[in-house]
Amino acid sequence: MNYTENYKGVKIDVQSPNLDVSQEVQEEIRASIEKLSRFTQDINALDVYFKSEGQGGTATTTIGMRVGIPGPDVFAEEKGENWIGMLKSVTDKNIRQIQKGK
Numbered sequence: 001m002n003y004t005e006n007y008k009g010v011k012i013d014v015q016s017p018n019l020d021v022s023q024e025v026q027e028e029i030r031a032s033i034e035k036l037s038r039f040t041q042d043i044n045a046l047d048v049y050f051k052s053e054g055q056g057g058t059a060t061t062t063i064g065m066r067v068g069i070p071g072p073d074v075f076a077e078e079k080g081e082n083w084i085g086m087l088k089s090v091t092d093k094n095i096r097q098i099q100k101g102k
Contacts, residue, residue: 007033010043011068016050025083032091036067039098044068050083065090067098074098 001020005012010033014021029048036043045068052061063086064077076093078086 008037011045013045013047014050015048019050019052021050022083025087028084028087032065032087035091036095036098039095040069042069048087061086063087063090065094067094069098071101074101 002013002015002017003021004014007030012029012033014026014029029046033043033046036046045066047064047066047068049064050061051064052059054060060079061081061083062077062079063083064075065087066073066075074094074097076090076097078089078093080086080089
């Protein structure tokens with residue numbers, strides 16, 4: 001499932017091959033923009049990549065998030081099992097990168 005939307009002037013591009021992104025996860029992506037916006041007003045794009053590899057007990061899931069801002073973009077990645085928790089983690093990692101860049 002891939003989708004694009006515009007949320008408060010930020011272009012969101014979500015890529016999740018072979019995975020459905022639930023409404024709850026979509027809401028968390030929007031919440032990530034709200035949280036990131038507290039640290040920079042210049043976000044023009046947010047790319048989120050969901051990836052699942054393997055099957056059963058050996059499956060690994062990964063989320064990557066790129067925040068498009070003036071200058072170098074920031075990117076963070078997280079592996080785990082809980083999409084919401086992983087989204088919160090990559091958002092926090094990107095906030096730390098934005099703060100270092102100021």
